[in-house]
Amino acid sequence: MLRSVSKIITPELFTIKKLDASLAVLLTVFALGFVGPTVYTVQPTAVVGPLESPPSSLYPLGTDAYGKDVLAQLMAGIRGSLQIGATAAAIALLIGVLIGLMAGYKGKIIDNLLMMLTDIVLLLPSILLMILVAAYFKWRDPLLVSIIIGVTSWPWVARAVRSQTLSLKNREFVNLSKMAGLSDFQIVIRDILPNIASYIFMAYVLLMSGAMIAETGLSMIGLGTTQGVTLGNILFWAQVLEAVRRGLWWWFIPPGATLVALAASLLMIATALDEYFNPRLRGS
Amino acid sequence: MPTISPFIIYILRKGLFIIATFFAFLLVIFALPRAIPGNPVAALLTQIFQQAQANPDTVKAVYRKFMEEFGLYKPLHEQLFDFLSRLMVGDLGTSIAFYPRKVADLVASYLPWTLGLLIPAILVAWVLGNLLGAWAAYRRRTRVDNALLPVFLVLSQVPYYWLAMILLYTFAVTARIFPVAGAYPPAMQPSLTPAFILAMLHHYTLPFLSIVVVAIGGWAIGMRVLVIYELRSDYVEYSELLGLSDKKILGYVFRNSILPQITGLALSMGTVMGGALITELVFSYPGTGYLLFRALSTLDYPLIQGTFIILVSTLLAANLIVDILYAYIDPRIRVSYVGD
Amino acid sequence: MSEPLLLGLGLRASYFLRLGEVRAVDGVDIEVPRDAVVGLAGESGCGKSTLVNVLLANIRPPLRVKSGKVLLDGVDLLSVSREEVRKKIWGVKVSYVPQSALNALNPTKRIIELVKDAITQHTPATDQEVVSLCKRRLEELNLPTDSIHKYPHELSGGMRQRVIIAISTLLNPRLLIVDEPTSALDVSTQKQVLKMMLDMKRNRIIDSILFVTHELPVLRQVASHVYIMYAGKIVEYGPADSVFFNPLHPYTKALMYSVMTPEPESRERGLVTIPGEPPSLIMPPQGCRFHPRCPYVMDICRRSEPRLVPLGEGRGVACFLHHSEVAG
Numbered sequence: 001m002l003r004s005v006s007k008i009i010t011p012e013l014f015t016i017k018k019l020d021a022s023l024a025v026l027l028t029v030f031a032l033g034f035v036g037p038t039v040y041t042v043q044p045t046a047v048v049g050p051l052e053s054p055p056s057s058l059y060p061l062g063t064d065a066y067g068k069d070v071l072a073q074l075m076a077g078i079r080g081s082l083q084i085g086a087t088a089a090a091i092a093l094l095i096g097v098l099i100g101l102m103a104g105y106k107g108k109i110i111d112n113l114l115m116m117l118t119d120i121v122l123l124l125p126s127i128l129l130m131i132l133v134a135a136y137f138k139w140r141d142p143l144l145v146s147i148i149i150g151v152t153s154w155p156w157v158a159r160a161v162r163s164q165t166l167s168l169k170n171r172e173f174v175n176l177s178k179m180a181g182l183s184d185f186q187i188v189i190r191d192i193l194p195n196i197a198s199y200i201f202m203a204y205v206l207l208m209s210g211a212m213i214a215e216t217g218l219s220m221i222g223l224g225t226t227q228g229v230t231l232g233n234i235l236f237w238a239q240v241l242e243a244v245r246r247g248l249w250w251w252f253i254p255p256g257a258t259l260v261a262l263a264a265s266l267l268m269i270a271t272a273l274d275e276y277f278n279p280r281l282r283g284s
Numbered sequence: 285m286p287t288i289s290p291f292i293i294y295i296l297r298k299g300l301f302i303i304a305t306f307f308a309f310l311l312v313i314f315a316l317p318r319a320i321p322g323n324p325v326a327a328l329l330t331q332i333f334q335q336a337q338a339n340p341d342t343v344k345a346v347y348r349k350f351m352e353e354f355g356l357y358k359p360l361h362e363q364l365f366d367f368l369s370r371l372m373v374g375d376l377g378t379s380i381a382f383y384p385r386k387v388a389d390l391v392a393s394y395l396p397w398t399l400g401l402l403i404p405a406i407l408v409a410w411v412l413g414n415l416l417g418a419w420a421a422y423r424r425r426t427r428v429d430n431a432l433l434p435v436f437l438v439l440s441q442v443p444y445y446w447l448a449m450i451l452l453y454t455f456a457v458t459a460r461i462f463p464v465a466g467a468y469p470p471a472m473q474p475s476l477t478p479a480f481i482l483a484m485l486h487h488y489t490l491p492f493l494s495i496v497v498v499a500i501g502g503w504a505i506g507m508r509v510l511v512i513y514e515l516r517s518d519y520v521e522y523s524e525l526l527g528l529s530d531k532k533i534l535g536y537v538f539r540n541s542i543l544p545q546i547t548g549l550a551l552s553m554g555t556v557m558g559g560a561l562i563t564e565l566v567f568s569y570p571g572t573g574y575l576l577f578r579a580l581s582t583l584d585y586p587l588i589q590g591t592f593i594i595l596v597s598t599l600l601a602a603n604l605i606v607d608i609l610y611a612y613i614d615p616r617i618r619v620s621y622v623g624d
Numbered sequence: 625m626s627e628p629l630l631l632g633l634g635l636r637a638s639y640f641l642r643l644g645e646v647r648a649v650d651g652v653d654i655e656v657p658r659d660a661v662v663g664l665a666g667e668s669g670c671g672k673s674t675l676v677n678v679l680l681a682n683i684r685p686p687l688r689v690k691s692g693k694v695l696l697d698g699v700d701l702l703s704v705s706r707e708e709v710r711k712k713i714w715g716v717k718v719s720y721v722p723q724s725a726l727n728a729l730n731p732t733k734r735i736i737e738l739v740k741d742a743i744t745q746h747t748p749a750t751d752q753e754v755v756s757l758c759k760r761r762l763e764e765l766n767l768p769t770d771s772i773h774k775y776p777h778e779l780s781g782g783m784r785q786r787v788i789i790a791i792s793t794l795l796n797p798r799l800l801i802v803d804e805p806t807s808a809l810d811v812s813t814q815k816q817v818l819k820m821m822l823d824m825k826r827n828r829i830i831d832s833i834l835f836v837t838h839e840l841p842v843l844r845q846v847a848s849h850v851y852i853m854y855a856g857k858i859v860e861y862g863p864a865d866s867v868f869f870n871p872l873h874p875y876t877k878a879l880m881y882s883v884m885t886p887e888p889e890s891r892e893r894g895l896v897t898i899p900g901e902p903p904s905l906i907m908p909p910q911g912c913r914f915h916p917r918c919p920y921v922m923d924i925c926r927r928s929e930p931r932l933v934p935l936g937e938g939r940g941v942a943c944f945l946h947h948s949e950v951a952g
Contacts, residue, residue, distance in 0.1 A: 018434070120305045123603065125554020128595065129312075135580055135588050136317055136324045213443055220445055220562045221573075222580055235446065239566060244449050245464050247457055256446035263441035271437065518727035525682065525722075526742040526792065527715040536730045543732070615732055615775045 022268035025261050032258075033078030042069045044076040044229050055250050062250035065241045073234050074254050080230035081259065084146050084215045089207035091150025093157060097200060100161025101188055105169055115162070122155040127217055134223035145225045149214045157203050164196045202273045209266035216259055231255040291611055291618050298607045302600050309596050313589055314367050318360070325585050326356055328380075346383060353377045353586065376590035381582040387590030391572060395594060397467055398571035401488070402560050405495035406553060412496070413503025414545055418538050420504065421511035433508070439501025444559035448494035448566040455490060462490050465568040491567045495560055499552075506548060510541040543614050550606040554599050627698075629832050630656040630679065630718070630799055635692035637678045640685075644906040648674035648687075650856035653932075656799060661825070661833045663847035663864065665840055665879065669902050671856040672836050673723075676801055678702075679834070680720055681709045696799075716746050719792040719830075721785075723804045728788055729776035736772040739791050746795060757794060764827070765790055765820055782813035786820055793824060798831045800824075805835075806842060818846055840880055844868055849938075852876045855903050855913040858932055862939030872941045874918045912944070920945060 040060075042048055047067040048059075055062045061070040103114040121129075129152040137144060168174065169192070177187045193200075212231070218224045219232025220239060238244070238252040317325040332347050353370075355363050370377070376387035420432040456464040468474065468484050514520070514537045523533050561573030568574065572591055579587035611617040632654040639646040648671040656662045666672050677687065679694055681701035694701040696717060701709060714720070722728045730738055736755060743754050759769045771779055771787055779787060785805060793800060802821070806814040824830050837843060843850055843864065850867050852860040852875065860873040871877045900917035903909050909916055915925040924944050932942040 116304075119301070120308050122551065123302070123305050123554075123600070124309055124596065125558055125599065127558030128554060128592065131558070131576075131580075132313070132588075132592055133316065135585075136320050138324070209441065213441070216443055217445075217558060217562055220443075220565065221577055235449075239445075239449070244453050244566070245457055247453070249453055252446075252449050252453075256443070256449065260438065260442050260446070264438045267441055268434075268437055518722060518724055519730045522720075522722050522728040522788075523730065523738070523742070524710065525680065525714050525720045526738075527710050527745045528742055529710075529745055532741050532745075536733065540730070540732055615734075616777055 018268055019272040022265040025265040029078060029258060029262050033075055036075040040071060042072040044072040052248055061254055064251050070251055073229055074258060076229040077231040077234050077255055078258060080228050081212045081215060084142050084230060085208045085212035087146035088149035088211035089204050091147060092154040092207050093204050096154035096157025097161050099158040101165055104162040104165025105188060118155045118158045126152040127214060130214060130218055131221060131223060134218055140225050141227045142225045145215060149211045153207060153210060164199060165192055168192050168195055202270045205266050205270040209263040212259060213263055231259045294611045294617050295608055299604060302604050306600055314364055325354055328583055328585060349378060377586035379584055379587045381578060381584040387586050391591050391594045394570060394572045394575040397569060401491055401571060402557060405492050406556055409496045409499030410503055410549055413500040414507045414542055417504035417507025418511050421508045422534060436501045436504040439498055440505055442498050444495055444498050445562040445566050447498055448563045451490045451494050452566060463487050467570050491563055491569055494563055499556055507541060507545060510544055511537055514541045546606060546610045550603045553602055626658060628655045629658045631695040632679055633693045635678055636690040637674060637687060638690060639687050646905045647856050648905055649678055652858050654851055656832050656834050658831050660848045661835060661846050663843035663850040664836045664853060665843055665850060666853035667902050668838055670853045672853050673803060676803055676836055680718060715742060716795050717797050718799045719797040721789050721792050721802045721805055731776055734773055734775055735787060761790055761794055782809050785817055793829055796829050800830045801834045803836045855908055856905055860941045866939060872946050873943045874920050875914050
């Protein structure tokens with residue numbers, strides 16, 4: 001039976017529990033990636049044991065087809081993925097915020113042109129663009145991969161920052177600054193940016209989880225970084241060397257599960273922040 | 285003065301924008317190899333050329349053919365003109381890895397498998413995701429919503445291909461319920477016999493599920509928020525005070541919330557396609573993802589470019605269709621503003 | 625004298641929020657006689673919209689009714705289930721026209737579809753019967769009959785407001801409750817809307833109107849009785865002529881003064897400019913709730929709260945300035 005419409009529209013408590021759980025998951029993964037290697041000192045790239053050994057007390061997550069330790073790779077992969085995620089998100093954020101601010105604050109022709117560009121990039125699927133660009137580079141270090149991900153993932157940030165800027169730019173305090181003779185640059189820095197800071201932080205968190213998933217996608221198709229370990233290239237080798245069909249579950253489940261845990265906890269944190277900063281979703 | 289209906293204007297604008305986007309994309313395709321230091325295409329040709337020096341005439345012929353197709357010795361604007369005019373007649377060049385097969389033919393033979401996987405999966409996920417999201421929103425702050433929302437959130441972050449690996453491992457490798465690879469048994473010839481169709485569906489199930497299950501999460505999250513916003517709109521309260529039943533009002537809300545999801549469908553298809561291409565690899569499914577992987581690992585640039593051009597034009601065409609559908613369904617666009 | 629059409633007795637209703645209890649309606653008695661236009665006036669945030677919801681028995685969390693009755697034909701609406709109120713009261717005996725006509729209609733349905741969905745909930749009628757009922761009513765009210773086949777966005781603001789009033793009253797309810805029906809409209813459209821409502825009353829489509837507004841001049845044109853509400857309480861009531869001619873409560877005076885000498889900007893924004901802020905309804909001021917803003921404040925006003933005392937001739941006021949008159 002349907003409930004009365006009225007019951008749906010009651011205010012809800014800020015979902016602290018959701019935030020707590022996500023932070024706990026996130027911290028666990030971080031600890032695994034950053035503190036883990038100081039306790040578990042096996043080299044991720046060294047051949048340390050028998051080939052394809054299942055998890056045991058000696059190799060907690062088993063070994064891969066080369067005899068490399070999966071747990072050691074996982075810990076290095078977390079760092080590698082986070083590094084690419086953080087860098088790519090910073091690049092995308094920078095582009096998105098700049099374009100959004102310019103379009104929203106300057107308006108008119110600049111706005112039209114920038115939004116046209118944004119819509120075009122938005123319409124072209126970012127993962128396909130990434131694959132296309134990456135295909136032309138034989139050697140891809142983590143920075144290049146971050147740049148490739150960053151320059152294709154900014155459009156939605158630009159759109160959102162633009163609409164926030166539009167709603168801010170006619171407020172009283174902006175007009176006051178204009179009358180006081182501040183330059184556009186000063187106004188943007190002093191009046192606009194601080195007011196969208198919470199939003200920018202949220203966008204960064206979301207971009208980061210998106211970038212880590214994108215890195216894995218690129219790696220899976222063979223276009224990830226050619227240097228260092230990431231969660232994506234652990235999965236890539238597991239895929240290429242038929243870990244699934246040969247039943248080597250310890251090789252492909254942990255990196256994927258770690259990626260999902262990272263991405264999902266970041267998303268939940270962003271959602272919780274959104275509920276906090278955007279009371280419309282919370283109820284009256 | 286004859287007036288043009290806003291419906292037509294809307295579609296024309298969308299159509300023009302999509303064409304502009306397509307040309308922007310072609311420009312990127314054209315410019316990328318040429319902008320990258322040491323032009324990878326030129327490097328590849330040099331490599332073929334070196335082999336040609338030591339080899340018989342066939343390789344020399346191959347070299348000449350690709351020099352002709354890429355035209356790297358010509359000025360840039362002529363190269364662009366050649367590139368576009370060959371595209372106009374549907375010539376995507378010749379594959380290197382599958383020489384002498386034409387790129388267009390190759391992609392055309394792999395594309396149906398991708399579309400056959402993608403289109404039903406996208407539509408089923410869209411319908412189920414929207415229904416589940418609306419259900420969660422109607423049951424907001426109940427156990428239903430509290431249980432569903434985290435599931436949606438986590439699902440939306442699962443890469444398609446990782447779920448594909450899990451499903452393959454669980455249901456094909458361990459439980460042996462489904463086949464471990466391919467789109468049909470290698471011993472069978474594709475035909476329209478019931479036996480073949482059955483076998484095809486058997487191979488289809490896991491790839492299809494791995495896309496549907498993940499995509500449901502994203503749609504459900506979006507729909508849930510849309511319905512929650514919509515339930516707060518003035519017309520919901522007014523309709524209730526006119527005495528309308530909950531069922532009718534929730535019907536209104538569902539219909540109005542799903543409109544933005546149609547636009548969302550257009551925008552998300554690319555992401556789903558990207559994920560699905562990689563999912564094909566996991567299942568060794570003979571679609572464009574598989575073809576693209578072959579092309580990438582052999583640096584078959586004509587095939588890479590051609591695959592992308594076909595994929596993106598398919599996407600843009602799908603986008604236009606969805607936009608037209610949307611304009612038709614939403615009366616605010618379809619009906620002219622001739623009030624008074 | 626005949627029994628009133630609608631009678632609210634001892635009404636107390638609060639929003640229960642995390643911040644605390646917002647006492648939006650805090651002990652209100654209100655009466656809508658038959659064949660009358662009752663005005664309910666006050667600043668925004670004084671609880672008048674909440675009072676309307678209570679009178680409609682439209683109670684949804686976090687709003688809760690703590691006490692009181694709403695009697696319509698002797699039946700207490702607050703003790704009837706929401707389902708039954710929706711089926712037998714709303715749109716049948718009491719109709720409501722919302723503040724914002726712009727968003728009150730489902731944007732993706734033709735108006736006639738909404739009307740069909742509404743009417744068939746109350747009476748078994750075929751689609752054709754609904755259409756002809758609708759058309760007859762629009763003709764009677766001099767509205768273009770083809771507007772029912774349009775989408776809301778195809779109608780102008782004033783037309784939309786009139787059509788909403790027309791479709792809200794198709795089943796000839798006894799009482800029409802309108803919440804700021806004119807505040808978003810320009811002056812000439814306002815007049816048309818007001819005239820239409822009075823015509824409807826004259827034609828016996830409706831018996832009475834409860835007109836909620838923050839603009840006193842509008843009430844002056846139409847109301848037979850007025851209630852002035854401040855911070856969840858009625859501070860003054862009486863026949864419209866008498867209250868307008870001789871306002872007793874300092875708040876009523878301020879409300880009249882502030883709108884009778886309109887400042888262009890504040891009129892445009894629909895603001896009533898009385899010095900000071902309306903009080904918090906979570907922690908209302910001690911004593912008389914108006915005392916922090918009152919120019920005539922006395923010691924007693926800070927200490928105790930004046931009751932709403934009847935003065936005869938249908939008038940009443942809650943102010944110590946006038947209580948002595950009663951006592952003496």
